[in-house]
Amino acid sequence: MSETKPPLDPNLKALESEAIHIFREVAAEFERPVMLYSVGKDSSVLLHLARKAFYPGRIPFPLLHIDTGWKFREMIAFRDRMAAEFDLDLVTYTNPRGKLEGVTPFTHGSSVYTNIMKTEALRQALDAGQYDAAFGGARRDEEASRAKERIYSFRTPDHRWDPRNQRPELWSIYNGQIRKGESVRAFPLSNWTEVDIWRYIQAESIPIVPLYFAAQRPVVERDGMLVLAEDERLELLPGEVKRTETIRFRTLGCFPLTGAIRSTATTLDDIIGELETATVSERQGRAIDRDEAGSMEKKKREGYF
């Protein structure tokens, strides 16, 4: 809101305008839109863009957080702070099967756990809210199957994605016609890259969860991943030793499934500098993408974002 903020560079400005256009188009064309809010950096950018798109009005739809119950505690605190600060209409949902059947990432393995607590939970929450459009922060540069995702991604009544039968998408004209029960996932950040996200966070001073910045934190090494060990829910396995290291997270998800990286990047400048020279992708820290080839595509077909 400050008048002294330098103008965005043309690259970020173009990406921002495109995202705002998509937000407005979906809000105008659909009856019950919702925005998936995962509390991560991309969601933070998405939220900021939504506020810009509808200014001076409020965001005209609710935000939905699928809470697996295993998110980093700092994420939940941050989420609640944002909701209060920006007067957001926040809906949170947890799959009751989690508690009922004791589904945890430790007992059921990452694949089954993700399917129940994220994909199934998302389908349940979307059905419960009768949402006909859901914004997500997915970017095409994240993963191979996402490179073929449309900006308006059509879903059947049971939330399935058919990558072989997508509607062609020409110019910036989006086809929002659906039948009752069908829905569309809309991706305003489709054309953003990871570096764009960070540059935009910096240029717009967007608040993000502090876990993205390096600090001394307790960790254990498990399956080649650095798992944050400041949570009583993490039970150490035989031979595992808790130690303190200077780490940060490149992406945030469920804490037992999201690996930290060793890093000393404590500022946005540091993070961007680190990215420019990074040799691994951001999803490398995500256990769920690595289960098998085509893993993301499979999850997406079943309704995952």
Place this chain on the structure above:
Amino acid sequence: MTANIEATVQAAEAAQPATRNARPLRLITCGSVDDGKSTLIGRLLWDTKAVKEDQADALARDNRHQQNDLGLPDFALLLDGLQAEREQGITIDVAYRYFSTDRRSFIVADTPGHEQYTRNMATGASTADLAVLLVDARAGILEQTRRHATIATLMGIRQFVLAVNKIDLIDYDEAVFNQISAEFRQFALSLGVTDVTAIPMSALLGENVVHPGTASMPWYSGPPLVEVLELATQRTAQTVGFRLPVQRVSRPDESFRGYQGTVAGGSVKPGDSIVVLPAGSVANVKQIVTFDLVRNAAVAGDAITLVLDRHVDIARGDMIASIDAAPALGRAFEAKLVALSADAITTGKRYWLKSSSRRQRVRVEPKTRLALKTGQWDGADSLPLNSIGTVHLDFDEAAMFDPYETNRNTGAFILIDPDTNNTVAGGMIVERTTRVDGIDAGGERDHVLLSLPEDLADRLMASEAFADLRDHVEIRRVSGARAAAVLKDVD
């Protein structure tokens, strides 16, 4: 001391990564698997470090494909994102790739060269500023190359790079390269395209893609591909009349009423006089509101909220335009169409037409169809999947457009089948037509009778220029003697 200074400079560069001083350049790559398209894109991503090690590792884990002799990952495998593609070794759909250099970011629409290539190419080309056409140096210009260039031109692309790939396999033969590029330039000229950069290249060896290939091709003094892309121009819609298709009306409280949309042409500033279409009401711009500040101007591409100086009735789908350069308003337009659906576009069927934020009913009447093999426009009354043709559009209510040639935003539309809700065609407006002013209208000396030998007439009628005007012409085929007799009767 010197070492210290150098270290400082390097640190400063690392901390302050070069900013991108331009919008992302959108490009499309055309060519088939055999031309080495996957290798080229893979090479672009690899050499600009857009591919990370774990992504390459994931390929190695798939282990059906081994790394090639150069120790690089199998690029085709990296690019084919869907399981079916990996299983069948084909590319199914348009994919978007991202890479950047210190100067610019790039969005590549990567389209398969074979199955349904027209549909996918049209999709990828619709937003592209530039097309990279790939040819195999051993094969030269093929019919496919001409088709790709034709489609790209139709979709509004006027900048081409001809990548003459696999030049290493013909021993870097300059004469062959020159002959291929000359042949293509001549063909491009027939499409009205003059901006062609031809580059001899080995995508596999990385010569003239990101890094120069001077060592193998001392005879080539031009830039590698990435430098051409860095310097390519972007078409701007800023010099045409102001257009704001209204996406939604913002009314947070009684005191505020703003019209939200993305500027689709020209520029606007407070005080400008505008007209609201189709109603025709006029007003002046009071304010341009954005989240950051109240602005004193906005240009094409900006997402804004416009406040007017008086109350006028404006809804989603209306267009706010400059009062002295408004778009064409009418119920009948001529357009070019690319058919995207298995169900052919046929006369009489009613579709939804969506253009900018406006959706309305339209009846479509196919007129001609482009024979991609010959470049001729033949008469047609339906347009099957993957065909390109000219059509007549008839609206129930007033529609407003600019010619696609003038404004890609306000001259483009899609057709939606109301039965299936599928997007069945992409269209580009040629011009408004006024049927009442056609053949039968009066007026002295405003028509011309031509008598031509049949073969010459057929050539004229098959040309692209004629395809757009077919409705305006009456045609009779007669003997030379009869033609002479008819003309004799006319002054």
